[in-house]
Amino acid sequence: MSEIIPPRVLKGFRDSLPEHEISRKHIQNVLEHTFELYGFVPIDTPVLEYTEVLLGKGGGDTDKQIYRFKDNGGRDIAMRFDLTVPFARFMAGHGAELYLPFKRYHMGKVFRGENTQRGRYREFVQCDFDIVGIDSAAADFEILLLMARCFENLEAPDVGFHTAHRGVFTRFLAKLGAAEHSVEIMRAVDKRSKIGEHEVRTLLADRIGETAADELLAYIRPQATNEATLAMITELAGGEDNETRRLNTILEWSEKLGLSDRVVLDPSITRGLDYYTGIVYETFLRQLPEIGSVCSGGRYNDLASLYTKQHIPGVGSSIGLDRLMAALEELDKLPPAGAGVDVLVLCMEERLIGRYHEIAEHMRGTGIRAEVYPEAKKLAAQFSYAEKRGIPIGIICGAIEAESSVMNLKNLETRTSDDQLSLAEATQKARLILQRRSHQNYNA
């Protein structure tokens, strides 16, 4: 072999080492299990799509952030940068094979060539869940309920689900005579936590005058209770209508389902430039406000208009898994990855490897994760391997023990031994140690 190639990873990309990957799989499993309890089914779409499909005919501003190139057949293709656009294309293409309402979840890698300065990655995992083909309060509420259950099942502490209504906000802006400035207004409101209310007021006053700016700041300020906030925005928007009534219904159901400690009607949530038309959601970890929303979404009135004349309303939300994992880690709420293995059968003599695998197989049959050290190295090296991996139990079986079908079990954490056990006894003992351990972890 000639010159060594440095084993570099591209900037903005990273490997997932076992500990990280075990945690990631755990989180994904919890989320998948939750989605399935609510009747959501999984789909997947390709990583590569026609650029036209991802960006529309025009292309637009976003194309600098996407990985776009020509394939060997000269096609203009690109890597998906979110899971929403491929889902829209999916619904337009498979409508006839599906039923409505269609409730799907989708977890997958997406790619953006954007600036990596703020700890962002260019490859990251998104997790989207949507109910499409229906426009009802029940669907809006179900997404909110599911968001709450996901974070509950992840044991995330102190989570706030902030919700608002883009339709009501739009009606309010029209009443204010500021409809034409809605884009700039939402941009300014979104900056509130970064630049402070005073600065936002200045931005707004420049655009729509001081009186309107003050009224707008009043609109986005949550009151002491959700009821009071709702009453306030209803009045400011010009009175009750179907949209304020739907918000009211969703808040009532939230209370009935025990979510009123977590669901906050927060009119400052606008979801900026997104295509939402009804309810919008953002999710905050109250102990980590600085990381922003970890699960956001809302109702859109037409998912797939780019690809079909069929009208497909929907509502959904999306979790950025990498950001969520980082947050859970910071909150010390990532379950310990552990060794990934419970028992090491040490290799005393290589000719006994068959016996060692018999022992391991018997234990695996009872659900114990067992491995056989694959070489008759010095015992010190094998114990050091067990220690590095954090394996709690060792099985030692030399020629004499093998002869009489017994083995010694070593608790590698307490450094105690049980000798001359039959395979059944050793398995039983291992199970006891593991149960006690998992009970301790549970109570820790």
Add this chain to the structure above:
Amino acid sequence: MSEIIPPRVLKGFRDSLPEHEISRKHIQNVLEHTFELYGFVPIDTPVLEYTEVLLGKGGGDTDKQIYRFKDNGGRDIAMRFDLTVPFARFMAGHGAELYLPFKRYHMGKVFRGENTQRGRYREFVQCDFDIVGIDSAAADFEILLLMARCFENLEAPDVGFHTAHRGVFTRFLAKLGAAEHSVEIMRAVDKRSKIGEHEVRTLLADRIGETAADELLAYIRPQATNEATLAMITELAGGEDNETRRLNTILEWSEKLGLSDRVVLDPSITRGLDYYTGIVYETFLRQLPEIGSVCSGGRYNDLASLYTKQHIPGVGSSIGLDRLMAALEELDKLPPAGAGVDVLVLCMEERLIGRYHEIAEHMRGTGIRAEVYPEAKKLAAQFSYAEKRGIPIGIICGAIEAESSVMNLKNLETRTSDDQLSLAEATQKARLILQRRSHQNYNA
């Protein structure tokens, strides 16, 4: 919205619809669970890498099949075309953070721009598992054992694990005076099932003469028993050595662990142009010989020599998940995806949605997958939805039932009803129906 963009998917790519995706997740879960029982830990690597890392300094012939392009920073990058090369780069880069032997599995999408004629896809999922940092019979055997357990746990019928040894084969070729033609010889041998033995003999005779060709055909022909085959190749290769002894040990352990009905010493397995140096494996579904090997691998003596001077031997195997799924489907061994949901709480009145979610939540708490129909549509439409999705149980709760906290449960398969049940009774009844059903499926 102006012109409609056709919702096309690129040639060689496909969407995964819920039924397919549920099956894929099931298979992945079975495999992951199996790997974990054997102490294998998961890793992941980026989809995009430096082209130099994937192809080496030269680039070589393969570059036409890979997705390669310049990113916005002008870097020459490419999408991974397998999981082996990224793993080599991973080991070279993370060696210091890991322990050896390192046993990892990795499931992920890989991309090849190759011809799609033979039902191949340009995006497909591979599943690799390897033990690196050790060169021992025990590791060689463990991969074989794990292959056997994976297919057992997938309930794949009639599987044959064919194994051979590249080192013994190389010694045989040297003795035959044909070492310099080894590449062409392995190519010819690999074509045996396609072009037939006669044609292979012609190819070989052209290259190494008729006598040598006949001896070679004798070498690659399995005998009645593994012992006889081993004795034959040992003799043809010039007698016993460490490599034939290792093969013998692996066959003995296979018998001890109950695999002798499935493990076949088959000297015609060469793994063609791959970088294997020791044992090699291929896996055949005997009822579907035409699809070729569904899990292949072997021992390599230096995984990461491109990226590090550290010597990392290893052994591993790889499953092509898409091909395996297609095969299991053909064998009718894909578990039925089912509805993905057990109970539909019908929506009689929209104001009762909160109550419907209470009912559903209670059932979910016992592990039942329940959904609430999100709109007060006509009952016929809701039943038709339940039927399309194959949901077996319906809960009907109108205003009168809600008033007295009862509900009616409809078994949508037998079309029988239980009326006026409390929530606890309805949940209990639903559990009974589902247990009976899963028992029936189990026995089917």
